[in-house]
Amino acid sequence: RGEMTVGDLAKLLHKDASEIIKKLMFLGVMATINQEIDLDTIQLITQEYNIEIELKLPVEEDPFEIVEKADEADKMQDRPPVVTIMGHVDHGKTTLLDAIRKSNVTEGEAGGITQHIGAYQVEVNQKKITFLDTPGHEAFTTMRARGSKVTDITILVVAADDGVMPQTIEAINHAKAANVPIIVAVNKIDKPDANPDRIKQELTEYELVPEEWGGDTIFVNISAKNRMNLEELLEMILLVAEVQEYKANPDKEARATVLEAELDKGKGPVARILVQEGTLRVGDPFVAGVCFGRVRAMVSDKGRRLKDAGPSTPVEITGLTEVPQAGDRLIGFEDERKAREISDKRAINLRQSELNASSRVTLDDLYKHI
Ligand code: GTP
Ligand code: MG
Numbered sequence: 001r002g003e004m005t006v007g008d009l010a011k012l013l014h015k016d017a018s019e020i021i022k023k024l025m026f027l028g029v030m031a032t033i034n035q036e037i038d039l040d041t042i043q044l045i046t047q048e049y050n051i052e053i054e055l056k057l058p059v060e061e062d063p064f065e066i067v068e069k070a071d072e073a074d075k076m077q078d079r080p081p082v083v084t085i086m087g088h089v090d091h092g093k094t095t096l097l098d099a100i101r102k103s104n105v106t107e108g109e110a111g112g113i114t115q116h117i118g119a120y121q122v123e124v125n126q127k128k129i130t131f132l133d134t135p136g137h138e139a140f141t142t143m144r145a146r147g148s149k150v151t152d153i154t155i156l157v158v159a160a161d162d163g164v165m166p167q168t169i170e171a172i173n174h175a176k177a178a179n180v181p182i183i184v185a186v187n188k189i190d191k192p193d194a195n196p197d198r199i200k201q202e203l204t205e206y207e208l209v210p211e212e213w214g215g216d217t218i219f220v221n222i223s224a225k226n227r228m229n230l231e232e233l234l235e236m237i238l239l240v241a242e243v244q245e246y247k248a249n250p251d252k253e254a255r256a257t258v259l260e261a262e263l264d265k266g267k268g269p270v271a272r273i274l275v276q277e278g279t280l281r282v283g284d285p286f287v288a289g290v291c292f293g294r295v296r297a298m299v300s301d302k303g304r305r306l307k308d309a310g311p312s313t314p315v316e317i318t319g320l321t322e323v324p325q326a327g328d329r330l331i332g333f334e335d336e337r338k339a340r341e342i343s344d345k346r347a348i349n350l351r352q353s354e355l356n357a358s359s360r361v362t363l364d365d366l367y368k369h370i
Contacts, residue, residue, distance in 0.1 A: 007033045009042060013049060023048055071249040071277075079248045079311035080121065080128035081241035082274065084147045084180075086171035087157035089113065089136035092187040096157060096224035097133050100234070105133075113137055117147055117259045117326075119274060119314030120301045124234045129241075130274070130312045132259070136167050146327050148174035150257050150274055152246055153237060154182045156208075160194035160221070164202040172206050181244075183218045183236055184208060190223040248311035254280035254332035258288055259314070261324045269293075269320035273330055280315070281308040285336040289328030290350050292343035293320035294336065 006024070010017040010033075017033045024031045027044055031037065037045075046052070085093040094106045094114050101120055106112065118133035134140070134147040144167075148154060154175040158168055175182050184203060186196045200210050200219060209215020218236050222229040254275050261271040271288060273280075280286070285294045296319030298306045309315045324330070333339040 004037060004042060005033065006031050006035050006037060009037065009045060013046070013051070015049075020045060071252070075249040075251055076247040077250055077311075079246050079250075080130050081152045081237065081244070081246050082130045082132065082150060082312055083153045083155055083237055084132040084134060084151035085155045085157060086134050086144060086147065086167075086174070087136055088159070088162070088165035088167040088171075089138070091136060091157045091159040091162065091165075091168075092224045093136060093157045094118075094133055096155075096185065096187065096222070096230075097131055099224050099227045099230055100131070115140070117143055117272075119259055119272060121312075121314060124238065127238055127241075128312070129234070129237060130314060132274075132314075138167060141170065143326075144171060144174055146257075146259070148178045148180060149327075150259075150276065151178065151180055152244065153240055154180050155233070155237070156182050156184045157187050157224075158184060158199050158203070159188045160186050160196045160199055161188050161191045163199060164206075169206065172208070181240055182208060183220070183233070183240065184210075185233055186219060186221045187224050189221045190226045190228065196221045246312075248277045250277075250279050250310040252278040253334060254278040254284065254286065254309075254330065256280060256330040256332075258324050258326055258328040258330055260326050261288075261320075261328075263323050264318075267318045269323040270316060270318055271320060271324055271330070272314065272316045275309045275311055275313045275315065277311055278332060279308050279310045280317070280330075280332050282306075284332045285334075285339040286330055286332045287339050287343045287346070288320065288324035288330040290343055290346040291320050291322040291324045291328075292340050293317075295319045 006020055007017050010020045021031055021033065023045060029041060085097060087093050094109065097118070097120065098104055098106050101122055105118065114133060114135040116135070120131045122129055122131065132147050132151060134144050154171065156168065156171055158164060172182065186199045188194055189196055208217040210217055210219045220229055220233045220236060222233055255277040256273040256275045259272045259274055261269065264270045280295060280298070282295050282298055295317050298309060299316045300306050301314055306315060
């Protein structure tokens with residue numbers, strides 16, 4: 001970025017400055033010894049000498065670090081728990097959520113396989129619960145990891161006719177890594193070959209021991225398909241939520257996580273996000289990853305238009321200038337200029353670190369070369 005002069009480059013390459021100037025002239029660049037030259041020009045010269053260089057561009061500290069402040073205790077208010085359903089493929093996660101929501105997502109899925117994180121909010125006994133549905137197919141590890149990072153409670157679904165499987169174990173590991181309590185839902189107990197006690201036995205190997213065996217893990221035997229014992233499962237979720245007292249400050253600019261994002265032909269970039277702190281309002285400027293945006297429209301999981309969304313609310317938003325990455329953090333701003341400035345800085349940082357990573361030879365190697 002123009003921090004090197006012709007003289008500097010000559011010294012670095014152990015060449016005469018006049019030789020470099022001649023080469024530059026030959027390349028159509030008129031330069032003096034004290035002239036600053038840009039990266040492209042430096043590369044032109046080093047190529048002339050058959051030297052590859054690495055561009056170590058300055059990557060600034062993340063500007064978002066600066067804006068984060070701890071919340072005052074009196075600003076904290078109760079928020080719904082975020083509950084993520086995890087488990088091996090086909091063990092009945094989406095069917096369970098369908099039963100809880102009285103909806104029918106499973107039927108619409110290609111091959112009956114979930115390929116996205118679904119986010120929904122339900123109300124049980126006048127208390128809201130936010131649910132995330134994750135895919136169980138082995139290919140979707142990052143989605144499961146993402147789900148467990150934003151969650152308060154994991155519901156581990158294990159089919160009683162199948163047992164503990166690879167993604168059951170993976171889900172346990174994600175929940176443990178995120179330090180999130182696990183409630184085990186032993187599903188498909190309506191099946192003739194269901195053996196819920198075997199599941200309990202198998203899970204003790206992973207430190208999930210039911211209360212009746214002296215442990216502290218909640219187990220609920222359910223049939224998602226026949227809607228058996230779902231009330232009990234929901235009560236257990238609310239019980240854990242009551243003990244843990246999940247709180248957030250709704251009275252500040254939003255902090256959210258992008259669950260999914262895509263380019264919609266009609267709407268442009270669309271992101272499904274989970275608001276975690278603060279409140280996001282229509283018209284709010286924000287930064288999501290390296291993308292700038294201003295909330296144009298906000299739609300709830302039930303397809304309702306919202307004006308604002310507080311902590312633990314999943315919403316779909318439009319108004320982004322680009323498609324952010326799933327997992328990106330979204331931060332609301334009062335000041336649009338500030339939001340633009342930060343997203344610009346982040347985009348430059350990203351480009352520079354990508355450039356740094358893609359270059360082949362380091363400057364140290366360059367010294368060895370000469
Ligand atoms: P992925 O999202 O692909 O990981 O699958 P999933 O865990 O969401 O499973 P899904 O809900 O799609 O259910 C898989 C199959 O199991 C479907 O055919 C369901 O009808 C069936 N199923 C789910 N729950 C039950 C249950 O309680 N009893 C019985 N008998 N079948 C069930
Ligand atoms: Mg599913």
